[in-house]
Amino acid sequence: MTYADKLLLEVSGLSMSFGAQRVLDGLDLRLPPGIHALLGPNGAGKTTLVNILSTLLRPTSGRARVLGLDTQSDRRRLQRRIALTGQYAAVDEGLSGAENLLMMGQLFGLSRGVSLKRGDELLGRFGLMPARAARVSTYSGGMRRKLDLAVSLIAEPELIFLDEPTTGLDTRSRQALWDEIHRLAGQGTSVFLTTQYLDEAEALAERILVLDGGRIVAEGTADVLKDRVGGTTIQLHDDSGRLVSEHPTDGTTADVARTLTGLAGRDPGLAVTVRKPSMDEVFLQLTGHVAAGHEPTEREEAAA
Ligand SMILES: Nc1ncnc2c1ncn2[C@@H]1O[C@H](COP(=O)(O)OP(=O)(O)OP(=O)(O)O)[C@@H](O)[C@H]1O
Ligand SMILES: [Mg+2]
Structure with a gap:
């Protein structure tokens, strides 16, 4: 062997x-x-x-x-x-x-x-x-x-x-x-x-x-x-790029389609992004601090 x-x-x-x-x-x-x-x-x-x-x-x-x-x-x-x-x-x-x-x-x-x-x-x-x-x-x-x-x-x-x-x-x-x-x-x-x-x-x-x-x-x-930290979300942004709402999903076509169908009725004109957290965000979540040599993102600064 x-x-x-x-x-x-x-x-x-x-x-x-x-x-x-x-x-x-x-x-x-x-x-x-x-x-x-x-x-x-x-x-x-x-x-x-x-x-x-x-x-x-x-x-x-x-x-x-x-x-x-x-x-x-x-x-x-x-x-x-x-x-x-x-x-x-x-x-x-x-x-x-x-x-x-x-x-x-x-x-x-x-x-x-x-x-x-x-x-x-x-x-x-x-x-x-x-x-x-x-x-x-x-x-x-x-x-x-x-x-x-x-x-x-x-x-x-x-x-x-x-x-x-x-x-x-x-x-x-x-x-x-x-x-x-x-x-x-x-x-x-x-x-x-x-x-x-x-x-x-x-x-x-x-x-x-x-x-x-x-x-x-x-x-x-x-x-x-990434899944441990929160997984995939669907984000909706308005014309100016402002985050309007965020919705958890398991990331499969079926679940994303179902979630979007519900959202399309309420907010037809918004831009859609499907995103997973970056490894930087994962590290922050898992250890409670930012990795060395890492510049905090706007999102993390806002959260801090
Ligand atoms: N020979 C040694 N004698 C005393 N302390 C030590 C020795 N080697 C490492 N340490 C201490 O052990 C800790 C871990 O050091 P180590 O070098 O393993 O970290 P590291 O994760 O590789 O860090 P870096 O990212 O800076 O390389 C540090 O606090 C360091 O000061
Ligand atoms: Mg080392």
């Missing part, structure tokens, strides 16, 4: 404290293979959880199994099957981009030829070919970030942890990375990523976990989370 028949992650009673500060508070998680996003504000414990799952940190109590292996007792075996791109770039400044990739490929047991070939493919994909032979010390922050990601992909791990992979990337690079994550998923690689960006979690992940106050406060697809 391969791990694909089993769970990707199995976490039970996982807690982590730094001194008196409890950062993770008895987490329980069971996740199948796939793409999962861990969403949470600054200081929520995202990096701490990723570091425990990728064997870098020993939890205060509880256990975690990754790809069926215990992060403590099977540490070495697990390390060969996963990769981690941390929140801060960890490439060798004194080497070129191509040399970093070659070194890492060989470290993972690939031949020199295969390492070079795959390294160049990855450099190409992240738009780093022009800087292939330049020392990393001359790279911009975004270029380092991309190289760091390329390095963690060279050995084609079964599971890759990405801690805030797109922080600091421009729009085009961010899109390139999203494409890369979809490509990996298509070939059966699992991804566990952390992000502050709700749209990113929604665009990439089959399952979103919201971490806040040391606990998972919500878990599910973007749609499930």
Whole structure:
């Protein structure tokens, strides 16, 4: 049986404290293979959880199994099957981009030829070919970030942890990375990523976990989370765009048609919008505060 028949992650009673500060508070998680996003504000414990799952940190109590292996007792075996791109770039400044990739490929047991070939493919994909032979010390922050990601992909791990992979990337690079994550998923690689960006979690992940106050406060697809928060509504606006009324619906054609038929009799001239709450609104509802780095919408300001 391969791990694909089993769970990707199995976490039970996982807690982590730094001194008196409890950062993770008895987490329980069971996740199948796939793409999962861990969403949470600054200081929520995202990096701490990723570091425990990728064997870098020993939890205060509880256990975690990754790809069926215990992060403590099977540490070495697990390390060969996963990769981690941390929140801060960890490439060798004194080497070129191509040399970093070659070194890492060989470290993972690939031949020199295969390492070079795959390294160049990855450099190409992240738009780093022009800087292939330049020392990393001359790279911009975004270029380092991309190289760091390329390095963690060279050995084609079964599971890759990405801690805030797109922080600091421009729009085009961010899109390139999203494409890369979809490509990996298509070939059966699992991804566990952390992000502050709700749209990113929604665009990439089959399952979103919201971490806040040391606990998972919500878990599910973007749609499930949205439904938890209030679901789909039909909104009616007048000519000037003012919201006249709002009506809950289950979002199906039958229910929307029934609701609209009733409304058309009363308010024939109004404009109709069917909307789901944005992930920003969902986050606000679930955690009671706005995600870090998020500009409040007019709607949220009015509600505050
Ligand atoms: N080695 C450490 N020693 C002491 N405290 C720590 C340590 N690592 C993390 N913490 C604390 O644990 C809490 C969670 O930190 P963590 O880095 O896991 O959060 P995060 O969700 O990744 O935040 P960010 O979005 O800012 O990256 C913070 O309050 C942090 O100060
Ligand atoms: Mg972090």
